[in-house]
Amino acid sequence: MTSPSPLPAEFDLIARHFRPLAGPGALGLRDDAALLMPPPGRELVLTVDAMVAGVHFLPDDPPDLVGRKLLRVNLSDLAAKGAAPLAYLMTVSAPRGTPDAWFAGFAAGLAQDQATFGVSLLGGDTTSTPGPLSLSLTIIGHVAPGTAVHRTGAQPGNSIWVTGTIGDGALGLQAARGRVADPTGHLLGRYRLPRPRIGLPIAGIASASMDVSDGLVQDLGHICRASDVGAVLLADSVPLSEPARAAGPDWFITCLTGGDDYEVLMAVPPDREPALRSAAEAADIPVTRVGHFTSGPAEVMVRRTSGESLALDKGGWSHF
């Protein structure tokens, strides 16, 4: 319901910033649709995430990091299914007056991560919005048919594993608000720039998997409900970074329940733990055992080494 404005024109903006990101089949972003010949005999894995300024990232976050985070939160979902990335489509709804430099930085960040992760832009749509910057990205990956790791396969007796460290992203958001000290910038860095665990070959190793985006306890609860198993999370086994430890015990619950980890959470049968360790070492991705699944009700028991139990099953992010 707004009037056209002459400059910078939508198509010029696409040509300058997004066309250089276009890969095979994107037709230079000059057509109504893109073409994709799926890799022969492979099953496609698809996921989509939206990011809104002020909800999923800070409005003054550097635009290259916003672009990279948008791509990486989706790559993280592929990683948690054991999929290899292929291509993506994206929508950008930006306020009028968004500086050209913002688009340039955003595209530069995408270009950097396209090279890192071996994906390219397949198509997109750029529109104006009277609201905050709103982004959406659909990513396409692929797996050998039938090998994608679901959330549903966890069995009682499987152990619970996570990659990397937990809580840095949530503490990074608190650091941005000045509530947590972050002298090295590690925490804010983890909030702004997830590290998707692409390259960890979990097919045939993990019986269930998902990425940790809404908080470890809540996401573990998702696996419990999907697999109809209980979980005992050994809180003191959860790997924390040095900066997260330095934040002190008052922030420990935030680490367990905050979001934005983008690590992989797995159920692993005992006889496959050696395979996980080997695969993780080969991929240079740290993995830690943090508990086990039970035949109990589909909920998460959080236990301290002191024997204390924490009631955190509902902990985690919900948009509504």
Place this chain on the structure above:
Amino acid sequence: MTSPSPLPAEFDLIARHFRPLAGPGALGLRDDAALLMPPPGRELVLTVDAMVAGVHFLPDDPPDLVGRKLLRVNLSDLAAKGAAPLAYLMTVSAPRGTPDAWFAGFAAGLAQDQATFGVSLLGGDTTSTPGPLSLSLTIIGHVAPGTAVHRTGAQPGNSIWVTGTIGDGALGLQAARGRVADPTGHLLGRYRLPRPRIGLPIAGIASASMDVSDGLVQDLGHICRASDVGAVLLADSVPLSEPARAAGPDWFITCLTGGDDYEVLMAVPPDREPALRSAAEAADIPVTRVGHFTSGPAEVMVRRTSGESLALDKGGWSHF
């Protein structure tokens, strides 16, 4: 940067409204990603469009029509490539406090059109936003390899054809503003609910094609630039609906340059015109010849039968 609120919980909302839309491979929307085994030997066709309340639709538009429009603007892109629809992924960023009935109506509209067009929901993401309702939909279709109709194939001497009638959508928006009379509601109906021309088999018939979404003149210019040909648009041949004619000559330019037509614009070699007519008749889709392509510069000449030329090459919608 907003706080979680308990109800209606995000996951409950997804379960009630969106899970019933989930098709094969969507894993009940209970996983990080969806699976899609591409139809053997077919090439995929992918496109994405964003829609923002107050920009692409009226904030008080009925939610079922918003859902259907979101799906249909994307189906229209597939139709213009000659592709058959398969599945879609969607993001919904909604203001907190969006009534549950809005989501119910939105999902009901999607369900209705899923049945009409033979597509299903493959995945999605639902988030909150401090801004207006923002939607994004990625659709996946398929074609026989190499048969997708591009924008680049128009040749001098090809004729220009459009499906349906032009200008109703743009006049419908004016009708909603009370500027154009719309006693039957036809115009507003066309604005709110596009009719994607799925089922018109243009492969092997059209040498170039796109859907008309940003205005006939501007979109014809896109084909000219992509194909490096000129175009003569015979303005008085452009098919108008009865309500559009009734709006009077003052609105004629709006019909030619307004957006939201979602008709198919094609370049057709003369020897394939009979095939187009037959195919269109079989599909019960009206088609009209509205001009021809030339070897002139890549721009659109708009001619009246009076001989008058209209300089409208820049006419049409731009977001920036």
